[in-house]
Amino acid sequence: MTMHLSTLLQNPRMRLLCLAGAVLIYLTIITLGNVPGARADIGAYAPGGVLHSIAYAVLAALWFSGSGGTPLGRACKAVLAIAAMGAGDEYVQSFFPYRGASVHDWAVDVSAAIVASSAMALLAARAPVNAGH
16 A cells, blocks of 8 residues: 555656646535535535545545655645635635535534545655655
8 A cells, every 4th residue: 555655646647636636626515515405415415524524634635645745744735725725615605695604614624634634644654765666
């Protein structure tokens, strides 16, 4: 597993794809999350906190994988990016009468990013430096 992670983290094309994927998923969350009734429909399957945790943990893992630098630096970049994305999501929601901005949701987003980025940093720190190169 760590060998695959190391290869991913060293490949510029894969890192770019990870960042692009994170942006695409974020834009999808912003778009679909604000469709009237969509949030309520999704909420029938999982509570908001679970949805926020999963979505923003995946975004953090992608942002970590797409960033350069040390494992700690990548983790910090991912958490900061997710903090900004989560704030942007809540800001957009504040414009819709059937949605609302929530500091609690933003805190869940950032917490999920911290957990996911920490796990990724631990894995990356254990990965061989020159695997496959």
